[in-house]
Amino acid sequence: MHTVIVYESMYGNTREIAEAIADGIHRADPSAAVDCLPVTEADADLTRSADLLVVGGPTHMHGMSSSMSRRMAASAEAKREGHEEAAKEAHEAAEGQGLRTWFRHLPDTEHGSYAAAFDTRGTGAGSGGAAPGIAHRLERHHYDVVAEPEGFVVEGLDGPLRAGELDRARAWGAALL
Ligand SMILES: Cc1cc2nc3c(=O)[nH]c(=O)nc-3n(C[C@H](O)[C@H](O)[C@H](O)COP(=O)(O)O)c2cc1C
Numbered sequence: 208m209h210t211v212i213v214y215e216s217m218y219g220n221t222r223e224i225a226e227a228i229a230d231g232i233h234r235a236d237p238s239a240a241v242d243c244l245p246v247t248e249a250d251a252d253l254t255r256s257a258d259l260l261v262v263g264g265p266t267h268m269h270g271m272s273s274s275m276s277r278r279m280a281a282s283a284e285a286k287r288e289g290h291e292e293a294a295k296e297a298h299e300a301a302e303g304q305g306l307r308t309w310f311r312h313l314p315d316t317e318h319g320s321y322a323a324a325f326d327t328r329g330t331g332a333g334s335g336g337a338a339p340g341i342a343h344r345l346e347r348h349h350y351d352v353v354a355e356p357e358g359f360v361v362e363g364l365d366g367p368l369r370a371g372e373l374d375r376a377r378a379w380g381a382a383l384l
Contacts, residue, residue: 208239208258208384209242209256209257209258210240210241210258210259210261211249211254211256211259211260211261212229212241212242212243212244212261212263213244213249213254213260213306213309214246214262215245215265215309216300217265217272217280217284218280218284218296218365219366220265220327220359220361220366221326223373224325224327224372224376225261225263226243228261228263228377228380229243229380231376231377231381234381242257246264246304246305246309249309251312251313255316258321260316260322260350261323261325261380262306262322263341265280265327265337266337266358269334269335269336270336270337270339270340271306271307271337271341272337273307274305277300277301277305280364281300281301283364284297284298285297285298290365293365306337310344310348313344313348314348316349320351322345322351323356324338324342324352325338325357325358326338326356326357327360327361328360329360329361329364330360330362334358336356338357338358339356341356342356353383359375360372
């Protein structure tokens with residue numbers, strides 16, 4: 208069983224959730240091969256080799272990020288004092304491709320692979336979520352989406368994650384197997 212986890216992250220919270228999901232899969236099946244990598248490094252050969260493809264990103268404007276929302280995220284961070292390192296990372300993420308572009312180049316799966324989608328999102332009731340849009344795109348590429356799209360909560364625009372979300376991500380990952 209080979210799992211590939213692909214994430215987009217401006218401030219690092221979605222990356223932390225992705226790594227916790229990988230950890231949960233490892234704990235559930237120590238023999239499972241798990242690759243966890245940013246969307247800028249996930250090429251077609253790797254995704255083609257996956258039996259299970261897990262994709263996640265931050266919620267921006269109620270859905271998946273766009274090049275505009277990623278630029279907004281980078282400039283919001285640049286205005287915050289003491290956040291120089293985070294602002295640099297957000298700027299680099301904004302310059303690179305996001306999940307929408309990545310999906311345009313994702314080859315259809317040829318052997319009916321499984322998939323799942325997650326996002327990070329704010330605490331508000333009407334926060335929306337990126338995961339339904341991600342799941343929809345996975346289905347369009349003929350993936351068999353095996354779990355309800357899941358959202359993990361961040362406390363502020365740039366985090367931190369709400370207490371308990373990393374444990375919940377580990378459990379969610381383990382339940383995918
Ligand atoms: C431009 C922008 C728009 C956002 N819009 C929403 C939103 O509509 N709903 C929501 O729950 N969170 C929203 N957020 C908060 C993000 O979900 C949060 O920054 C993200 O989960 C952090 O993940 P990351 O650290 O991986 O980038 C927005 C953030 C930015 C920067």
